[in-house]
Amino acid sequence: MPEAAAPVLDVQGLKTVFKTRGGEVHAVNDVSFSLRPGELLGVVGESGSGKSVTMMSLLGLLPSPPAEIRHGCVMFDGKDLLQVKPRTLRAVRGGEIGFVFQDPMTSLNPVYTVGMQIMEPLRKHMGLSKRAAATRARELLELVGIPDAQRRLDDYPHQFSGGMRQRVMIAIALACDPKVLIADEPTTALDVTIQAQILDLMLGLREKLGMAVIWITHDLGVIAGIADRVLVMYGGQIVEHAPVGDLFRDPQHPYTRALLKTIPTISGERAKRLTVIEGQPPLMTEAPNACPFRARCDVAFDRCAVENPPRYPVGPGHDAACFYNARTKGPRDA
Numbered sequence: 001m002p003e004a005a006a007p008v009l010d011v012q013g014l015k016t017v018f019k020t021r022g023g024e025v026h027a028v029n030d031v032s033f034s035l036r037p038g039e040l041l042g043v044v045g046e047s048g049s050g051k052s053v054t055m056m057s058l059l060g061l062l063p064s065p066p067a068e069i070r071h072g073c074v075m076f077d078g079k080d081l082l083q084v085k086p087r088t089l090r091a092v093r094g095g096e097i098g099f100v101f102q103d104p105m106t107s108l109n110p111v112y113t114v115g116m117q118i119m120e121p122l123r124k125h126m127g128l129s130k131r132a133a134a135t136r137a138r139e140l141l142e143l144v145g146i147p148d149a150q151r152r153l154d155d156y157p158h159q160f161s162g163g164m165r166q167r168v169m170i171a172i173a174l175a176c177d178p179k180v181l182i183a184d185e186p187t188t189a190l191d192v193t194i195q196a197q198i199l200d201l202m203l204g205l206r207e208k209l210g211m212a213v214i215w216i217t218h219d220l221g222v223i224a225g226i227a228d229r230v231l232v233m234y235g236g237q238i239v240e241h242a243p244v245g246d247l248f249r250d251p252q253h254p255y256t257r258a259l260l261k262t263i264p265t266i267s268g269e270r271a272k273r274l275t276v277i278e279g280q281p282p283l284m285t286e287a288p289n290a291c292p293f294r295a296r297c298d299v300a301f302d303r304c305a306v307e308n309p310p311r312y313p314v315g316p317g318h319d320a321a322c323f324y325n326a327r328t329k330g331p332r333d334a
Contacts, residue, residue, distance in 0.1 A: 007034035007075075008179055008212050009058075009097075014072035016057045019065055026284045027053045029236045031072075035180065040206060040213045042227030042244065044220055044259070048281050050236035051216045052102070055182050059093045060086075076180075095125035098173030100183040104165035108157040114141075114168050115153030121175045140171040145201060163194035167201070174205065181206075182214045187222070199226060220263055224248060229317070232256050235282045235292025238311065242318040252320035252327075254297045291323070299324045301331060 016028035028050050035041050043051045056062050058074050058081060074081040077096065081089060093099070101107040109117060118137040122128045128136060134153065141149035144167040157165055166186055173181055183202065187195040203226060206213050217223060223230055223244065230247045232240040232255065240253040251257045261275045279296035291297070291304040303323050311319040312332060325332045 005036045005038075008037045008077075009035040010073075010075040011058065012073045012075075014054065014057060014074065015070045016053055016062070017068050017070050019068060023285055026287050027067075027236050028057060029288050031233075031236075031238055033231055033238065033241065035212050035214060037179075037212055038206075038210050039228050040215060040226055042223035042230040043214060043216045043233060044218060044223055044230060045233035046218060046281060049233040051233050052184050053236075054233070055099075055184060055214060055216060059097060059099065059182075060089050061093075061099070091125065094121045094173075095176045096179050098176070098178035098181045100166075100169050100173045100181065100186045102185045102188060104162070104169045105157065107169060108165060110157055113154050113156055114160070118153075118168070118172050118175060121172065125176045136175070137171075140175060141168070143174070143205070144168070144171045145197070146171075163191075163197065166194075166198055170198075170201070170205075174209070177209065178211060180212045180214070182216070184216045185218070186215075187219075188217070195222075202226075220259060232259070235288065236284055237288065237292060237308075237321065239293065239322070240320045241311065242315070242320075246315060246318050250315070250318075252314045252318070253293075253322050254299055254324065254326075255293045256320075257326075258296075291321075303331070 011034070012032045014028055014031040018025040018027055031050070031054050033041070045051055053062065057067075057069055060081070069082060072082055076092065079088070081092065108114070115134065115137050118140055119130070119133040122133040122136050123130070137153055138149045141152060146152055146164060146167055157168070160168060170186070186202070187198050199222065202213070215223070215226065227244045230242055230244050231238050232247070232253065234255045240247065240251065240256045247256065248260065251260055258277045262277065264274060277296055282292045288308045290306060291300065291309055294300040294304040297304070301323070309321045309323045311321045313319045323332055324330070
């Protein structure tokens, strides 16, 4: 993949707030990243770190109210998706950008057949006839590895296993040959064997179709095997961004280092307790004016409590939002 390739998706300064009875929740805070053609970008972090809300904000998938996008620019194909008319956004969503949701049982409509749900985007976005859409739907089911695809078009979601339902969701997301596919923890609810099958399927489809992929997960082991670059999110912010190899070899943010330590190993003493990150994630009821990780950080100092760190460059394509310099073992210069 050429390093100088123009981004297919470019996000700058995204900020999303939820208005609740108890006050505002600052769910996404000044998130910026880009995605190049054919690239697989991993997004990792604990539950509540803002991964899914960030990606749903890009496509207008959050209910408004309570969600409100306060600031940002999402450039795709020469258009700012935050400024286009709803009709234009609907054409992009499901057409040029596909989305695989986390739970296929709640994402698929239980009263419509799988065939009808795959055919819907084909008829809406591509203008196919009912017969042509049915033929394409069968081809998509075959593409994602569902046997006896012609017959299964007439089945309902409850007649499929969890892994098969997830394959159906992938087929729907791929129906219109999208330039970008966003996969929101697509293997979380599946057993290990089915997870491996879905990962192999996604990697094969990415290679075959040449699309760019954003893969959201909390599983660093998965990211190590499939991603080109990684965004680490915490408290609604990107705290580290790096090529996948650099992130695992030389993590620069204390949160990233803590996450890597929590990965279980198959070697060592069996009686040894698993490593955990002490403390709780921030509530995010106020705009970030300090480091969100400071209360759980083992290298925090006074500045961390009064200023939110920017993302400092720490290597080629590698930056971290931390005032502590992991390489020099001390604070960065102001």
